[in-house]
Amino acid sequence: MSVPTKESKRFVEIVTQLMSRWGYTHTDGKIYAYLLLSDRPLTISELAEKAGLSRSSVSVSLSRLARDYLVTYRKEGKTKYFSAVPAFLEKFLQQPKDILEREVRPLKEIVGHLAESSNSEGAKSRFDGILADLSVLECVLERIIELEEEESDCIENR
Incomplete structure (x- = not known):
């Protein structure tokens, strides 16, 4: 992430609030924000570490976001790499x-x-x-x- 830390924290905060208002969970918003900020696709483990969440909660959020076409992924071997779709x-x-x-x-x-x-x-x-x-x-x-x-x-x- 090349965005300054203070701005990236505020970005995550605002996206999380916005997504919550639209019926998504706090975790969904946080995951979506981190993916939007990332300059490359991220794995579940990377997202869990960045967001300070468990892999299972990240996985559930990614499923919900993918279902609503806000996230896409590509598979390399057994690893999935996730990207946000700005929508x-x-x-x-x-x-x-x-x-x-x-x-x-x-x-x-x-x-x-x-x-x-x-x-x-x-x-x-x-x-x-x-x-x-x-x-x-x-x-x-x-x-x-x-x-x-x-x-x-x-x-x-x-």
Whole structure:
């Protein structure tokens, strides 16, 4: 790694936080960051040493990262050498769709049912406020997704 130690530590820290926000484990983020920083493919043992983790936890993370196409490997004899595939933009652009489908729409449906079945005007009013907020969020996320799709079409047509 040719990046200065202070900067490389901060890089690992930020990538780990980012990956955690995207649903990966702390270990996944750390392993991905070390691979991104490396100027050559690394073995499980090398990653375990750099990250201060067990070989088994590194192996589990590499499997998860490879499954999501964030890591590739090549085999030489019995040894696997792992490399990171930079995919921040792709992962970032997936977030609005995931948030909309997994969180906002299900929450909106639940709050709608709670508002309908509420007996008190205060609770109904509170649920209606939450529902209005979720509806705006849904609209914003849908617009972001539309913009991303338009941008993607522009890139493909170049």
